[in-house]
Amino acid sequence: MMENFLFIALPYVALFLFFGGIFYRLFSGFKGSYRGKWDITARGDLLWTTRSSGFFGRSSIGVASLNMHWGLLTLFIAHVVGFVGGTYGLTYLVDFFRWIGIVGGVMLLWGLLVALWRRISNPRIRSMSTFEDYAVLLFLLIITSLGMYQSVIKGVFGVSYAVGPWLSSILKFLPNATFSASIPFTNKLHIIFALIFFSYFPFTKLVHSVTFPLSYLWRPYINFRRLQALKR
Numbered sequence: 530m531m532e533n534f535l536f537i538a539l540p541y542v543a544l545f546l547f548f549g550g551i552f553y554r555l556f557s558g559f560k561g562s563y564r565g566k567w568d569i570t571a572r573g574d575l576l577w578t579t580r581s582s583g584f585f586g587r588s589s590i591g592v593a594s595l596n597m598h599w600g601l602l603t604l605f606i607a608h609v610v611g612f613v614g615g616t617y618g619l620t621y622l623v624d625f626f627r628w629i630g631i632v633g634g635v636m637l638l639w640g641l642l643v644a645l646w647r648r649i650s651n652p653r654i655r656s657m658s659t660f661e662d663y664a665v666l667l668f669l670l671i672i673t674s675l676g677m678y679q680s681v682i683k684g685v686f687g688v689s690y691a692v693g694p695w696l697s698s699i700l701k702f703l704p705n706a707t708f709s710a711s712i713p714f715t716n717k718l719h720i721i722f723a724l725i726f727f728s729y730f731p732f733t734k735l736v737h738s739v740t741f742p743l744s745y746l747w748r749p750y751i752n753f754r755r756l757q758a759l760k761r
Contacts, residue, residue: 535721536706540699543724550731551739593647598641603633615693626687634677645702661733668726675719688716 610624679685695708
């Protein structure tokens with residue numbers, strides 16, 4: 530019964546909260562209109578933002594931000610490729626997942642550790658931090674650490690041959706949790722924490738990742754001048 534809840538019910542709860550939460554956050558924030566048209570810039574909750582801490586500790590923000598963003602992007606691509614390879618038995622795609630996933634995992638883990646250290650060690654960043662800031666970092670640290678432990682320390686690969694068909698069954702609304710009997714406990718924890726994180730995702734600052742500022746393509750350029758130049 531617990532296996533059915535964790536690997537059949539929980540995935541659908543996560544999907545519902547992930548997409549439903551994003552939809553709710555996107556449209557519930559509109560508090561007005563601009564020239565008769567709904568505009569995302571008219572949002573009233575001001576929460577569709579990363580609350581950047583780049584003004585404080587600029588020497589370390591680059592290391593944390595670049596490694597986290599590129600690590601997450603690399604892992605996303607690697608997981609998609611790996612799940613497709615596992616579903617259709619394509620070994621070369623599973624091997625791609627194996628090696629590229631390790632590279633992305635190292636990048637993400639390093640970026641997360643630097644980001645967490647910045648929030649703890651810098652008084653100004655610590656004072657502006659919220660529970661959500663720490664929760665997001667800890668969730669990602671746990672998920673990444675579990676994945677890296679299985680891949681690098683235990684040397685367990687090929688799990689996507691079981692996870693890929695399971696994920697496919699979820700998306701086809703023909704769920705089958707029998708895959709869980711063939712994968713290590715650490716991988717189960719990795720999946721469970723990931724599903725819980727996806728459920729929490731829409732209610733955090735990470736929602737900024739699902740939108741793209743298209744208006745940047747046609748807005749006027751911002752010109753910067755050095756202070757010495759302005760004094761002349």
